[in-house]
Amino acid sequence: xxxxxFYHPYHLVDFSPWPLTGAIGVMTLVTGMxxxxxxxxxxxxxxxxxxxxxxxxxxxxxxxxxxTFQGKHTILxxxxxxxxxxxxxxxxxxxxxxxxxxxxxxxxSPNIEIGANWPPIGIYSFNxxxxxxxxxxxxxxxxxxxxxxxHAIMENNFSQSMQGLFLTIxxxxxFTILQAYEYLEATFSxxxxxxxxxxxxxxxxxxxxxxxxxxxxxxxxxxQLNKHFSSNHHFGFEAAAWYWHFVDVxxxxxxxxxxxxxx
Numbered sequence: 242x243x244x245x246x247f248y249h250p251y252h253l254v255d256f257s258p259w260p261l262t263g264a265i266g267v268m269t270l271v272t273g274m275x276x277x278x279x280x281x282x283x284x285x286x287x288x289x290x291x292x293x294x295x296x297x298x299x300x301x302x303x304x305x306x307x308x309t310f311q312g313k314h315t316i317l318x319x320x321x322x323x324x325x326x327x328x329x330x331x332x333x334x335x336x337x338x339x340x341x342x343x344x345x346x347x348x349x350s351p352n353i354e355i356g357a358n359w360p361p362i363g364i365y366s367f368n369x370x371x372x373x374x375x376x377x378x379x380x381x382x383x384x385x386x387x388x389x390x391x392h393a394i395m396e397n398n399f400s401q402s403m404q405g406l407f408l409t410i411x412x413x414x415x416f417t418i419l420q421a422y423e424y425l426e427a428t429f430s431x432x433x434x435x436x437x438x439x440x441x442x443x444x445x446x447x448x449x450x451x452x453x454x455x456x457x458x459x460x461x462x463x464x465q466l467n468k469h470f471s472s473n474h475h476f477g478f479e480a481a482a483w484y485w486h487f488v489d490v491x492x493x494x495x496x497x498x499x500x501x502x503x504x
Contacts, residue, residue, distance in 0.1 A: 250317040252307070259300040266292030301460060308477070309469045319476050326480045330487050333450070337491050340443040341498065347435045348503055359503065360436050365428045369500040372423045376416050377496050383412035384489040387458070391482050397472045399465065406462050409485065413455035420448045443499060447491055454488050457481040 270289030277286050308314035314322070348359045355361035367373060390405030424441075431441040461478045464470060470478055 250315045252313045252315070252318045257300070257303065259296050259303070262292060263296040263300065266296050269293075305464060305469060305477070309464075309474075314474075314476070322476055322480070326483060330483060333487060334491075337443070337446070337494075340439065340446070341494065343435075344439040344443065344499060344503065347439060355434050355436070361434045364433060364436050366436075366504045367423065367427070367500060369496070369504055372419055373496055373500040376419050376423075377492065379412050379416045379419070380489050380492050383409045383416070384486055386412065387482050387485050391478065394465075394470055394475050394478060395472050399468075399470075402470075403462070403465060406458060406465060410455060410458050410462060413451055413458065413485075417448060417451055417455070420444070420451075440499060443495060447488070447495055450488050450491070454481070454485050457484055 266289055268289075269285060270293055273283070273286030273289045277283050347355075351357050351359045351361070360366050386405045386408040388405075390402045390409065393399070393402035393405060429437045429440075431437050431445075458481050461470075461481045464477060
């Protein structure tokens with residue numbers, strides 16, 4: 242019976258400890274965060290980070306091994322992975338839709354508690370033609386460079402693929418640094434009325450997605466250095482490129498609605 246299980250195109254995942262260690266790591270991380278909030282003690286938080294990062298490294302290593310060397314990611318399995326990534330991005334779009342809904346609900350008809358004005362009285366918003374515009378140019382450029390890298394992989398030009406991928410990662414890190422600097426320079430906080438709440442929730446979660454996307458691309462860069470991708474077998478990179486384009490598009494909506502129109 243065991244041998245017969247290999248005569249099909251599906252991937253039956255082997256037993257793995259990583260879902261269990263991942264759950265323990267995330268539980269430790271959240272518990273440590275609560276402890277940090279109340280007792281200002283980061284020991285449990287750091288332990289949670291260590292467990293989670295070690296689990297991520299080893300789990301991703303196993304997935305890369307299964308897809309690249311063991312041949313378990315067949316055409317049918319890859320098709321399922323593609324649909325899974327598409328549905329994940331759709332769920333992320335709906336996630337950000339809730340933030341845009343809250344923003345427009347409050348800005349199109351500001352109530353009397355915030356002075357019937359948008360931005361609320363006392364809030365000094367950012368100039369959309371300074372750091373926000375620079376960050377927009379950076380993200381659009383990174384979308385171009387990741388597309389360049391993707392097309393280079395499809396043409397088996399691994400030198401140009403490495404250059405485009407490295408440039409995209411650099412631009413992603415540069416964007417994150419500028420976003421952090423912008424937060425440090427902000428004259429308002431997340432506690433300053435509905436404007437501060439919607440601004441920091443929307444842009445903060447987008448910044449988190451930029452960090453996740455940058456990590457995604459760094460993993461792809463490591464895999465590219467190890468010759469894991471070919472012109473017809475590179476879905477890991479393709480998924481990262483899709484995710485990065487999603488991050489780009491969300492930022493364009495954030496810039497137009499919150500930074501420019503909402504200013």
